[in-house]
Amino acid sequence: MNPTRLFVLGALARHGAMYGHQIRRDARVDRAELWSEVRPGSLYGALHRMEAEGLIEPVRTEQDGQLPARTVYAITEEGRRELRTLRTEAFGEVGLRPDPVDLALAMSDELDEDTLRGFIEDRRRMLAAQAAQFDHLGERAWPDQTVADDLIVEHARLRIQAELAWHDLLLDQIEKLRTVSAHRHGGDTQPGRGRVVPEGGR
Amino acid sequence: MNPTRLFVLGALARHGAMYGHQIRRDARVDRAELWSEVRPGSLYGALHRMEAEGLIEPVRTEQDGQLPARTVYAITEEGRRELRTLRTEAFGEVGLRPDPVDLALAMSDELDEDTLRGFIEDRRRMLAAQAAQFDHLGERAWPDQTVADDLIVEHARLRIQAELAWHDLLLDQIEKLRTVSAHRHGGDTQPGRGRVVPEGGR
DNA sequence: GGCTTAGTTGTCAAATTTGAGTACTCGTGT
DNA sequence: ACACGAGTACTCAAATTTGACAACTAAGCC
Structure with missing residues (x-):
């Protein structure tokens, strides 16, 4: 295109x-x-x-x-x-354009849970900052702002909200894994301990 | 990257x-x-x-x-x-990747409202179809599906929901413009009639 | 003045993507 | 027995993007 x-x-x-x-x-x-x-x-x-x-x-x-x-x-x-x-x-062109974070997440076996949570928390912070920018952009943000411009800003707002929601969900999941592995802190080796992705291959 | x-x-x-x-x-x-x-x-x-x-x-x-x-x-x-x-x-890489539809919308002055609504309705239909695919992809969709894969699917789901919501908002706005211009169908020339974007330039 | 920082208006080689094409083979129908 | 669609495994020219750089001017600052 x-x-x-x-x-x-x-x-x-x-x-x-x-x-x-x-x-x-x-x-x-x-x-x-x-x-x-x-x-x-x-x-x-x-x-x-x-x-x-x-x-x-x-x-x-x-x-x-x-x-x-x-x-x-x-x-x-x-x-x-x-x-x-x-x-x-x-x-x-309707489909969702691929987001690099999905790729990164798919390649994140062998990544310990603390590092991963760090990445996601950093992302969440940056997203929140961007969201604030868009909200601050509510009315009459620049000269010659048309109805179409408003709609585009609203698009960005909705998309960022979705990203924030997903990041929160991610952090929840990581936290859930952490508490599970903390509870049975004995000598187990079974389920993914501190790993979001079990290291098993094909 | x-x-x-x-x-x-x-x-x-x-x-x-x-x-x-x-x-x-x-x-x-x-x-x-x-x-x-x-x-x-x-x-x-x-x-x-x-x-x-x-x-x-x-x-x-x-x-x-x-x-x-x-x-x-x-x-x-x-x-x-x-x-x-x-x-x-x-x-x-945190920012929203630019979506071509925003560009298209910004270039859509001189586009009559019916054509525009047609485009958006088509998009909405395709999005709904994709959303159905992802919901159908709920559990155990393919072999070797990891936790990360689940999260990625959830990401796609949330993103598509946001797109659907925005498209509905778009259709609302277009409809609003239509009824306004239909009510005062007299000899007015003032506000954007049948145009989402007033044709005024810089 | 002399210095630094920022802005103007682009150019360029190298990396990368696009989209079609090549030259096969395999399975399936008729 | 033979066409025909689909799959395999990859190549290639042309379009496009990337990111650094060139060669200047303008504007402040002490």
Whole structure:
């Protein structure tokens, strides 16, 4: 689907002609970084390829004082068609994108329970901090905030709540394992002691 | 962080030496595709690069009947170190990964409300289907299911619930806009009629 | 002035991903 | 006996991303 292209075409369609660095800045200012990531390499690469494909075209070059000159791009009619296509594709991508933490957790046999709990507690703290940021972002957080922006913020809020709930559940489970292994602290070797995942293989 | 490397190293550490296609198959069988995506190109590319770096090493080549020969790789001691590093990095990645739908929504001015509602309703249907799959996956869904696997499934469940809730909220908002514009169907031009996003720019 | 820090506007090689394709073999129906 | 869909095991070019760096300017500070 290509999020970078969608982001660039969308920015040009919404704000009119822009140059590369301006797109980066707006992504920071409008908090668009919440729902996209624009790194310089990807951004300029996409601009050059899309120019070659005729989706955008350079309209002029400006220079501000003695700062480096910059190339201003505008979206073409073909670019607008591509924008609609990419948007439809994006709406069609429904599945949950894989979260690295699931992968990490699956690879965490041979990891002692204290270290694991440490990781999860750290994550929970960071999530709580992010949640606070979003709540603080309740009303009129930045200029030109549209209804769509509100909905996107609400999306982030709901997603973070779900993450927090899951982390609490994780910590519960780890605690449960701990107390079980503490109670029968005798010379047993049977069930996963201090391990969330039994070390048995295939 | 590189999920592909983490996945491959984790598989080799858990199941012992494996060849490329076997890793793909296990990813399907163990439902690991729920929390990772292993495409052939990425997989074999990673295998070759990691061999060159000494994280894994070919231990033998097998041949099953007249099927193509295959190279079996084992993880090295250095590979195990790298595995621990990657896992720690994965635990450290806390933010919400951007969801393309947010991008699509942000680019959806000039999109009439009926089309938009159609997109969201389609998404909601697909999400509900996925949610049903996960609920159906409640107990003992596949062999060798560990506690960690259970937690990962629970993670997916919670995330999908959050998505469903947000989609319902979206549909509510769209419906609200519709009834408002239907009531004052006179000659008004003021507020966003049939548009979720007012078309005003910067 | 002279220094440091931050911002501007990108470029570039290397790593990685994508998506299709190759060249087989196996099982199953007809 | 032969086609045909599915599986095996992997390759490859092209697209894309990553992350560091280049080469400057601007703005404060003492």
